[in-house]
Amino acid sequence: MTRAEELPDIASAKEFYEKYEPKEILGVGVSSTVRRCINRNTRQEYAVKIIDIIGNDDILAEDLVNVTHNEINILRRVSSRAHIIELVDVFETSTFFFLIFEILRKGELFDYLTEVVKFSERQTRTTMRDLLEAVLFLHDNKIIHRDLKPENILLNDDLKLHLSDFGFAIELDDGEYLKELCGTPGYMSPEMLKCTVDPRHPGYRHEVDMWACGVVMYTLLAGVPPFWHRRQIIMFRRIMEGQYSFPSPDWDDISDSSKDLIQRFLTVSPTERITAEEALRHPFFDQVDQESRYYSKAFNAKRKFRVAILTVIATSRIVRQYHNPRTVRCSVAAKDPYSVKLLRRLIDASAFGIYGHWVKKAADQNRIMLFENCTRMEQLQQAKFETEYNSSPEQSPTQDDEDFDTRLRRVSTSLSFENASYAQDIRLH
Numbered sequence: 001m002t003r004a005e006e007l008p009d010i011a012s013a014k015e016f017y018e019k020y021e022p023k024e025i026l027g028v029g030v031s032s033t034v035r036r037c038i039n040r041n042t043r044q045e046y047a048v049k050i051i052d053i054i055g056n057d058d059i060l061a062e063d064l065v066n067v068t069h070n071e072i073n074i075l076r077r078v079s080s081r082a083h084i085i086e087l088v089d090v091f092e093t094s095t096f097f098f099l100i101f102e103i104l105r106k107g108e109l110f111d112y113l114t115e116v117v118k119f120s121e122r123q124t125r126t127t128m129r130d131l132l133e134a135v136l137f138l139h140d141n142k143i144i145h146r147d148l149k150p151e152n153i154l155l156n157d158d159l160k161l162h163l164s165d166f167g168f169a170i171e172l173d174d175g176e177y178l179k180e181l182c183g184t185p186g187y188m189s190p191e192m193l194k195c196t197v198d199p200r201h202p203g204y205r206h207e208v209d210m211w212a213c214g215v216v217m218y219t220l221l222a223g224v225p226p227f228w229h230r231r232q233i234i235m236f237r238r239i240m241e242g243q244y245s246f247p248s249p250d251w252d253d254i255s256d257s258s259k260d261l262i263q264r265f266l267t268v269s270p271t272e273r274i275t276a277e278e279a280l281r282h283p284f285f286d287q288v289d290q291e292s293r294y295y296s297k298a299f300n301a302k303r304k305f306r307v308a309i310l311t312v313i314a315t316s317r318i319v320r321q322y323h324n325p326r327t328v329r330c331s332v333a334a335k336d337p338y339s340v341k342l343l344r345r346l347i348d349a350s351a352f353g354i355y356g357h358w359v360k361k362a363a364d365q366n367r368i369m370l371f372e373n374c375t376r377m378e379q380l381q382q383a384k385f386e387t388e389y390n391s392s393p394e395q396s397p398t399q400d401d402e403d404f405d406t407r408l409r410r411v412s413t414s415l416s417f418e419n420a421s422y423a424q425d426i427r428l429h
């Protein structure tokens with residue numbers, strides 16, 4: 001049994017054990033273990049996040065206590081709002097924190113996305129609307145999440161999303177700017193990266209969350225992240241320059257309004273980037289509005305008749321397609337099987353079946369980045385290589401004369417180290 005799997009002894013957490021009965025592990029975080037638990041009086045099920053303050057080799061106990069207090073304070077302010085996880089109870093001892101949350105049985109959006117490979121536009125619309133409503137609430141209350149990504153979005157039984165993990169969330173006063181580099185590399189905004197390498201940069205604000213929303217939306221629709229590159233330093237360059245594309249064939253069937261909204265999220269200048277409020281008014285969401293308005297209208301015989309006719313037409317089309325599927329020319333399938341939608345899905349699903357995760361499709365389209373938290377050894381090796389490279393005599397510039405790329409490489413190296421020890425989240429001081 002690993003240390004994470006061990007339960008804190010009863011003497012050190014009497015109050016928690018008196019009220020709750022811990023059960024099996026639901027997930028393991030960087031500094032915590034999450035278990036199902038049952039309230040002994042009500043028999044209601046919850047999820048308890050158990051944070052081991054002193055048993056964490058990578059993080060200083062004092063830092064962990066401060067970070068957790070900040071997380072609890074923010075959660076108490078935002079908890080149980082629509083699409084935000086509910087914090088039910090908190091217990092603190094000298095060695096452990098116990099944070100009791102509502103239980104979200106379907107786990108991470110990330111795992112769900114891994115299973116289905118990518119989302120339809122309709123699914124993306126629902127997911128992004130819920131996410132943006134949560135983000136709007138945070139921003140209206142001057143809170144920045146700073147780590148929006150599919151791993152931090154949990155799903156309940158009805159696949160309704162709940163934003164979680166407020167470990168990096170922070171409250172920001174008007175006119176205040178931040179400079180701390182934190183979050184997850186592929187989701188970081190250009191201004192966050194720029195202020196790390198340019199000491200004269202003013203810093204960043206809540207717009208970093210909107211950038212992350214763009215990365216999430218792109219990833220949901222394409223099944224691959226927008227800026228990924230095997231070398232983190234190149235990925236950072238791409239982020240800072242806003243260099244991404246909508247390559248064929250994946251994006252051929254995706255509407256212009258989806259692409260337009262992504263472009264508005266992934267706008268390099270934070271002042272020109274779309275806000276959560278504006279995004280919710282974007283035409284991409286109109287279709288849902290029409291649908292919900294349609295269903296909320298009172299009974300109308302004419303409309304009902306129309307729906308019945310459309311249903312018959314759709315059903316007969318499905319039956320026809322089932323018996324006479326669209327022909328695929330052998331020459332096309334042999335030359336470029338991935339361009340045929342039907343085969344594309346089959347290839348993706350088979351690759352997933354074989355490897356247990358998404359695999360590389362081309363140099364610029366790589367799903368590996370989504371699994372970077374599993375490649376610790378590779379990152380550690382790369383970090384070691386980069387450090388040796390940086391520490392060689394001819395590669396040790398002073399703080400003043402080092403060029404932009406050297407500073408960026410330094411950030412990238414630190415991130416690789418942080419990634420290796422902290423799995424996917426980072427916090428540099």
Ligand SMILES: Nc1ncnc2c1ncn2[C@@H]1O[C@H](COP(=O)(O)OP(=O)(O)OP(=O)(O)O)[C@@H](O)[C@H]1O
Pocket residue numbers: 026027028029030031032033034047049101102103104105107108151154164165167425
């Ligand atoms: N309320 C919940 N209901 C169900 N499962 C949960 C719940 N909260 C967390 N989990 C599961 O536990 C895993 C770890 O959660 P946690 O938020 O602690 O991860 P983390 O953010 O990586 O941890 P850390 O805060 O230490 O960085 C999640 O990925 C999820 O699968």
